[in-house]
Amino acid sequence: MKIHHHLSDELLLEYASGNLSEGWSLAVATHLALCPECRRTLEAMEGAAGALFDKIKPAPSTSSDSWEAMKARLVAEEVTEKRPPVPAKRSPDHAFVIPEPLRSYLGGDVKDLKWNALGRGAYQIRIPTADKDTQVRLLKIPAGKPVPEHTHDGREITLVLAGSFRDGSDIFARGDVEEADGDLLHTPHATEGEDCICLAVTEAPLKFTSWIVRAIQPILKI
Template structure:
């Protein structure tokens, strides 16, 4: 498994400093379970931050070169653009995904099992979802199953959206997102993610506001679907 799309540096910094709410942290922690490179980047960030903290405790001056060294240490993983996270109430120490199954921890504990045990709710046109309950009032967290070859209707966002692929893949413009890849979107992106033809795409999606669909028909039924 080759992962090509990772967590942004800004999101990683929020995670490492404990500033992410539960929904965002769940997505980042699940990506971390699938991505060894991101786990190494997180370790590097925490180690660099610890060294700076030790300097502060010892009342040594923190210079610009110290910050440069920290950024270099964070970027030490070749080819990785970003990194990973946890879910504050759950995953203090994220672990690699189990070798068997589609859904890794900590997400598996939220769902109560792997995909073969889940009860999906139909969204129409062959798509399904499972709303995932958290104690986080800031985000909406759901598992989505998009049929092979089918698009998600064109939309943009009121805020940030994280989409983590767990099975299958989807295309968004020129980019391909497969297992372990994470897409970070916001209101600047108008897109129509489309599942590839080979198999259904199962994703974890976290949003902070309802999607803004271009189609008035989709907008009409959106309150019923709760997306």
């Protein structure tokens, strides 16, 4: 598997710094599981953070002796993790389509999923997160068909897990990620031959609190 479309540095930096919310982070972490190249960039970013950490202006202790408090804890608390955990045995005959962390969010691999029809042969599964700002879904698009509900405002990340889709002259296959913002007008289509399964993270639709606005929202298509 060769990945051609990677995470942008901006997105990866948000993830590396811990400032990216759960929904977007799920797409980033799942891509990282498939992409050694982006993991190397992540490592370089964490290395950069380490170099900055050395240069940070130290904040002296406000309590009288911070070290004494620490030492008391070292004595009081049992060592909980002495050795690195032993890696779980790999089972080569069992190939998962969906890597962690996404598989745990879905509760299983592709064969275990319960899809909901979305019209025009497409299916979706909504993936709940604690993050109110994003909408996270797994989509299954039939070969040759357009990616549904694709008029959007704001940021969007699509990660391909099976099959592929075409957007303009670009083809996105397993592991590839497409980042888009509201300015981009595009109509991706699943390529012929195989259904495309992808993780789609978008900004959550705006929710208006006023019932008047809510009532006219479908009419204005906002």
